Amino acid sequence: MILCSALLTACGNNEQQPPVTQETPTQNSQSTETENSKKLKSQYPDNKYNIELDAIQEASTVRAQVNTEQGELFVVSKDKEEIGHIGVPSVFGAEGDLTFRGNYDVVYKHNGSEQVIKEFNDLIFVQKTDKPISLEKISFKEVDIFLLTPEYMASRGYNSFAFGINKGNGGAFPIAFKTGENEQETINYAVDHFPKNENEKLVVTTRNTEEENNEQGLKEITYTLDLSKKQFVVESE
Structure with missing residues (x-):
């Protein structure tokens, strides 16, 4: 524990951590x-x-x-x-x-x-x-979702891990993303297209090209939340 x-x-005690600087x-x-x-x-x-x-x-x-x-x-x-x-x-x-x-x-x-x-x-x-x-929040009726994005830069989008906190009992847990038989820990979403809750569905906008201004390369994926299995399951692509 x-x-x-x-x-x-540990977070605030600078004496315990090696100095990190970008000075010349x-x-x-x-x-x-x-x-x-x-x-x-x-x-x-x-x-x-x-x-x-x-x-x-x-x-x-x-x-x-x-x-x-x-x-x-x-x-x-x-x-x-x-x-x-x-x-x-x-x-x-x-x-x-x-x-x-x-x-x-x-x-x-x-x-x-x-x-x-x-x-x-x-x-x-x-x-x-x-x-x-920080972790970014997406709110649903029964659960709040928090996305962890370790890398600030994205080429074909941000890769984020998801964690849920149950609004009823306060329990916290990681959430996986399932497409067919495949399950993964992260979702990928396009820059300037943060995932959103639409009618209790998670809508994720992905990009299949590195051209950030190419709107034709965007695709929306809709996930349904299966809280019992702690998964977002692809509903449509």
Whole structure:
């Protein structure tokens, strides 16, 4: 069980976290940083993000949080968290964007108790600052949905995880998305087309092209909420 006070202390206590800055380094400091980077080795497989590793920290840090009508949701690092930056600009982020990579718990605080409702292994956050991000809300009759979007930049849309909080009993849980026999953890939606509730259906607008101004590439997908199975099920495409 993770104590809320410990989480908030970790979030706000700068003394426990390595300094993260995007200031232009001097020649000597740049040389030192390069030497330090060479000594650091990621515990995760290589990927296409072009991450340059700057520091590894063990202190728990809140990477995302939101206050809800029923309680609080936190996304908290555990074990070792790798802090770095994007070295080469790409669809994953601009040069210098901060990266946070590690294993994370999604923690729900309700009525004085705390519960881990989901665990992430090897999750990457790409953000402009080291401040905790928020989760965005979509309200339904029986449940509030909160979307976690770890990466601020989108090429073919944002990829978001969903969590529900039952308005009746206050219970929180992750929500999956089912299409036919396939089930996945995330939804993808086009920039400037945030998912919405239409007549208690979740309507998600996707884009099948990277051309952001091409309206012909947009497609709407309608989901029905199956609260008993904690799923959004595709109704039509």
